[in-house]
Amino acid sequence: MLTALAAFRPCGGHAASFAVKDLQVLGRAIAFLQSPPGSDAVIAIAYVPGDAASRRDAEDILALIGAGLQAGRVTLRPRLVDINNLSAAGATIVIAAAGAAGPRLSEATRATHALCVTTDTEAVRAGFCTMSITTEPLVKILINHAVAEAAGVEFVTAFRMMIKEM
Amino acid sequence: MTRAIQSIGAIGLSMLAGAVPARAQSVDYQAMEQLFGEPVTTSVTGKPQRAAEAPANIEIITQDDIRRSGATTIPDVLAFVTGVDVRTYGLGAQDVGIRGYNQASNPRIMVLINGRQVYMVDYGRIVWESLPVQLTEIRQIEVVKGPNSALYGFNAAGGVINIITYDPLKEQVNLASLGGGTQDFLTGSAVGTAKIGDTAGLRLSAGGFNAQDFAPGPLNKTDVLTRQSPFDGNFNADGRWQITPRIEAILEGSYGTSRESHPTPATYFDTEQIHQWSLRVGVNADTPIGILSLSAYRNQVGLDAYLINPFTLKPVNGYEQQTVTAVEVSDLLKIGTDHTVRGGLEFRQNADQSSQVGGRLADADYAASLMWDWQITPAVTATNAVRIDHDEVSFSGTPATVAGLTATTFNSAHIDAPSLNSGVVWKATDADTFRFTLARGVQLPTLAQQGLQILPGTSGPVGYFGNPDLLPSITWNAEIDYDRSLPAISSVLRTALFLQRTDDVIASFFAGPLTILRDGVAYRLADNVGYTTAEGFEIGIKGHSGSGWRWNLSYALAETTNHTGLDAGGVILSGQLYAHSVPEHVVVAGIGYTFEKYEADLMARWQSSFLDVRSPPTPGPLVLVSVDNYVTLNARIAYRVIDNVTVALVAQQLNAPSLITTGGAPQERRLIASVTARF
Numbered sequence: 026m027l028t029a030l031a032a033f034r035p036c037g038g039h040a041a042s043f044a045v046k047d048l049q050v051l052g053r054a055i056a057f058l059q060s061p062p063g064s065d066a067v068i069a070i071a072y073v074p075g076d077a078a079s080r081r082d083a084e085d086i087l088a089l090i091g092a093g094l095q096a097g098r099v100t101l102r103p104r105l106v107d108i109n110n111l112s113a114a115g116a117t118i119v120i121a122a123a124g125a126a127g128p129r130l131s132e133a134t135r136a137t138h139a140l141c142v143t144t145d146t147e148a149v150r151a152g153f154c155t156m157s158i159t160t161e162p163l164v165k166i167l168i169n170h171a172v173a174e175a176a177g178v179e180f181v182t183a184f185r186m187m188i189k190e191m
Numbered sequence: 192m193t194r195a196i197q198s199i200g201a202i203g204l205s206m207l208a209g210a211v212p213a214r215a216q217s218v219d220y221q222a223m224e225q226l227f228g229e230p231v232t233t234s235v236t237g238k239p240q241r242a243a244e245a246p247a248n249i250e251i252i253t254q255d256d257i258r259r260s261g262a263t264t265i266p267d268v269l270a271f272v273t274g275v276d277v278r279t280y281g282l283g284a285q286d287v288g289i290r291g292y293n294q295a296s297n298p299r300i301m302v303l304i305n306g307r308q309v310y311m312v313d314y315g316r317i318v319w320e321s322l323p324v325q326l327t328e329i330r331q332i333e334v335v336k337g338p339n340s341a342l343y344g345f346n347a348a349g350g351v352i353n354i355i356t357y358d359p360l361k362e363q364v365n366l367a368s369l370g371g372g373t374q375d376f377l378t379g380s381a382v383g384t385a386k387i388g389d390t391a392g393l394r395l396s397a398g399g400f401n402a403q404d405f406a407p408g409p410l411n412k413t414d415v416l417t418r419q420s421p422f423d424g425n426f427n428a429d430g431r432w433q434i435t436p437r438i439e440a441i442l443e444g445s446y447g448t449s450r451e452s453h454p455t456p457a458t459y460f461d462t463e464q465i466h467q468w469s470l471r472v473g474v475n476a477d478t479p480i481g482i483l484s485l486s487a488y489r490n491q492v493g494l495d496a497y498l499i500n501p502f503t504l505k506p507v508n509g510y511e512q513q514t515v516t517a518v519e520v521s522d523l524l525k526i527g528t529d530h531t532v533r534g535g536l537e538f539r540q541n542a543d544q545s546s547q548v549g550g551r552l553a554d555a556d557y558a559a560s561l562m563w564d565w566q567i568t569p570a571v572t573a574t575n576a577v578r579i580d581h582d583e584v585s586f587s588g589t590p591a592t593v594a595g596l597t598a599t600t601f602n603s604a605h606i607d608a609p610s611l612n613s614g615v616v617w618k619a620t621d622a623d624t625f626r627f628t629l630a631r632g633v634q635l636p637t638l639a640q641q642g643l644q645i646l647p648g649t650s651g652p653v654g655y656f657g658n659p660d661l662l663p664s665i666t667w668n669a670e671i672d673y674d675r676s677l678p679a680i681s682s683v684l685r686t687a688l689f690l691q692r693t694d695d696v697i698a699s700f701f702a703g704p705l706t707i708l709r710d711g712v713a714y715r716l717a718d719n720v721g722y723t724t725a726e727g728f729e730i731g732i733k734g735h736s737g738s739g740w741r742w743n744l745s746y747a748l749a750e751t752t753n754h755t756g757l758d759a760g761g762v763i764l765s766g767q768l769y770a771h772s773v774p775e776h777v778v779v780a781g782i783g784y785t786f787e788k789y790e791a792d793l794m795a796r797w798q799s800s801f802l803d804v805r806s807p808p809t810p811g812p813l814v815l816v817s818v819d820n821y822v823t824l825n826a827r828i829a830y831r832v833i834d835n836v837t838v839a840l841v842a843q844q845l846n847a848p849s850l851i852t853t854g855g856a857p858q859e860r861r862l863i864a865s866v867t868a869r870f
Contacts, residue, residue, distance in 0.1 A: 054226060056222060057222070182524075185525050186531055189566070191528055
């Protein structure tokens with residue numbers, strides 16, 4: 026079932042940077058935050074204003090989640106957010122749409138103590154985002170410890186032992 | 192006692208309910224398994240990790256595997272694990288060995304239920320049927336092959352079997368099951384989970400079986416006298432409380448009684464009725480200085496034994512009171528991004544009070560351990576673990592001066608023994624994993640080996656005595672593993688090559704190599720006797736398809752050599768044969784299919800011949816028995832009648848009405864029908 030869902034992409038001839046399986050892993054991973062969301066987790070999908078590709082990717086991710094996506098004990102509730110308005114959005118979990126992971130996002134998530142999530146491992150290595158998720162062929166999670174610490178994002182110890190940190 | 196535990200649990204649950212929201216804070220097996228898509232274990236290093244990344248050869252048997260096996264005992268499940276040997280002497284009377292070593296009352300493996308060690312202190316053996324756990328409440332069974340003493344201490348010299356039950360705080364299991372079959376087998380079990388608010392959970396389980404095992408026909412005289420119909424009944428309570436989001440408390444208690452006929456290390460069958468209870472309290476706290484864990488437990492066993500003196504064929508009744516008291520503290524800490532360390536301290540006291548040891552004999556073990564796990568690169572991890580055990584013997588009672596034993600002899604005995612586990616895991620690609628491990632396992636002498644006192648004339652003309660000056664037996668194990676995932680066929684291929692050497696092998700008092708005359712008295716003394724080696728190879732593939740098929744096929748080679756002198760002169764003194772005492776070649780195969788409401792599985796195990804011993808039909812020395820190679824074929828078919836009710840039919844040893852599988856009586860085919868309702 027999960028495999029079938031993972032293969033699902035919104036119509037339009039392009040692939041979203043997140044697949045359903047990535048979002049499922051995201052939903053399960055945030056349950057291991059020291060301050061986890063409740064059963065409903067508001068997720069900001071951050072895009073770069075004026076960047077059509079970024080906006081389209083954000084809308085594709087929004088379409089994948091729909092009104093809500095159940096992932097473990099959490100239901101993801103999505104909200105499209107202009108990267109410049111992240112502070113006002115008040116979300117503590119931010120998905121970086123294509124092109125969004127950069128200094129501005131890094132600064133915004135640090136200021137709002139939000140967890141930034143991407144599927145782009147290099148963005149995490151560069152310090153623009155906190156956590157990257159890849160799910161094929163294996164589930165792999167990479168966390169930039171310095172970025173997490175700067176944003177005050179903390180995971181439970183057992184989870185930190187299960188993933189890679191840098 | 193049980194009522195008291197229930198009352199205390201209920202009060203505690205009521206007080207804590209609704210205080211704070213429950214959430215993952217230590218090791219949430221369910222959430223982590225669902226997140227990473229594969230089972231998670233803490234059995235190898237103490238830290239949570241994917242089984243594939245653990246620095247040891249580990250097999251994880253899931254609840255699905257257990258259910259589909261149709262097994263009625265844990266050893267029946269383990270019999271289809273590559274590299275595991277199971278000897279079945281009768282219903283519930285079984286011994287489990289890993290990689291080349293197995294014997295009656297095998298002391299070389301460590302078995303735990305949620306971290307509580309469940310060995311008997313007399314011989315370090317496991318009485319499997321008395322374990323207070325229902326198969327249906329087991330989340331997974333983790334089998335670590337090879338020594339893991341640096342984490343668990345003695346008895347883990349051959350391997351570790353860790354039984355993990357469902358977490359009542361996070362997982363709801365509510366079911367009842369009834370079954371019956373041939374050999375007048377009747378079994379039932381029930382598991383219920385209550386969750387109070389979001390912060391407390393309590394799981395209660397009870398179950399047991401009753402059967403008429405063997406017809407007297409195939410049994411020899413001593414076996415006929417000792418073997419009685421086996422039964423088992425036990426109750427278990429498991430409570431968890433999330434005191435704060437970062438602190439979890441655990442309270443577990445169990446009570447059980449069972450009767451089984453099982454061979455002693457001397458291979459004579461001994462019918463024991465066991466009354467056991469246990470109580471464990473624990474706290475896990477996720478703190479800025481790591482996960483702090485405290486666990487304290489006590490196991491108590493009252494044992495009524497009924498055995499036959501092999502020299503006079505007269506019954507002998509015995510009574511023992513065995514206790515294990517353990518306190519363990521540990522800190523598991525991630526330092527920076529690449530280092531995880533675990534420090535642990537442990538106090539453990541084993542005590543045996545019986546006429547067999549002439550009073551009360553106890554071991555007090557003080558241990559300190561340290562594990563360091565270093566993520567050298569994203570693909571390479573190195574793990575090193577060391578543990579030091581300091582063991583002191585104490586005795587109060589009447590020592591057998593005839594064997595030169597005095598209270599001072601016992602009370603001055605002590606052992607200091609280091610253990611080691613090292614491993615490097617290299618994930619060469621996402622599909623390829625190499626594992627290189629080296630281990631030094633320690634097997635401390637058991638209480639019986641240190642202090643048994645059977646005076647001359649009690650069991651024949653010769654006396655048998657333990658030896659408080661025994662050295663620990665040391666097992667070195669070197670291993671190379673290679674695993675490859677095969678996504679094209681949804682399978683994983685696993686291989687292992689291992690070399691093992693065990694020094695200072697502890698020969699039981701029945702097998703002590705010397706018959707010494709002192710003051711005109713002959714006796715045998717437990718002793719350290721030479722060494723044994725084992726080498727082997729394992730290869731196996733396991734997979735499943737999206738269409739409902741599943742399969743597994745494996746081959747295991749384990750060759751042991753014996754340099755103990757125990758079989759010198761062709762006189763067999765005990766079941767400690769070592770060379771050829773387990774089958775060298777084993778092939779396990781299985782295929783299963785799930786379609787709509789049906790679930791069908793077929794499992795086969797072929798093993799080559801091996802040597803065992805058995806008690807003679809008349810007074811005299813033990814008899815060497817060659818057990819021919821044989822195939823066991825088990826089948827299970829289940830049908831979901833309605834959403835929450837399943838009926839199943841299981842055939843064990845479907846291919847043969849009777850098979851000789853040990854030196855004991857032949858095992859009979861078993862047919863079992865069951866119905867399970869889930870709520």
